[in-house]
Amino acid sequence: MQGNSQRPRLVVKRSLNNLSAMVVDDTQEKVIFSFSTASKEFKQKMKNSGSVKASELFGQVFSLKAKEKGITKIVFDRAGFLYHGRVKAFAESLRKGGMEF
Numbered sequence: 001m002q003g004n005s006q007r008p009r010l011v012v013k014r015s016l017n018n019l020s021a022m023v024v025d026d027t028q029e030k031v032i033f034s035f036s037t038a039s040k041e042f043k044q045k046m047k048n049s050g051s052v053k054a055s056e057l058f059g060q061v062f063s064l065k066a067k068e069k070g071i072t073k074i075v076f077d078r079a080g081f082l083y084h085g086r087v088k089a090f091a092e093s094l095r096k097g098g099m100e101f
Helices: 040-047 052-068 088-094
Strands: 009-014 018-025 030-036 075-077
Touching: 009 030, 009 088, 018 088, 030 052, 040 052, 052 088
Parallel strands: 009 075
Antiparallel strands: 009 018, 018 030
């Protein structure tokens, strides 16, 4: 799975208590930006970051940050995690936020 400057790769990583995501341009081999549920900005909005509701909110916040950077089309890389639960909630809220993948 590869991303480029027009359609960068969004990598999602799920741990027991947190969810993190980063947008990567593979042609230049650099991270455009990243965000996590462990950040102070997100913890102010929701204290429990290991739930499906937190994943939905995280997707909404992440899609707003991506639009600020000018990113609307991505390649979704779930990094081997199954597409259900928190990963699915994150992806669906990204789509509701206007991201295409």
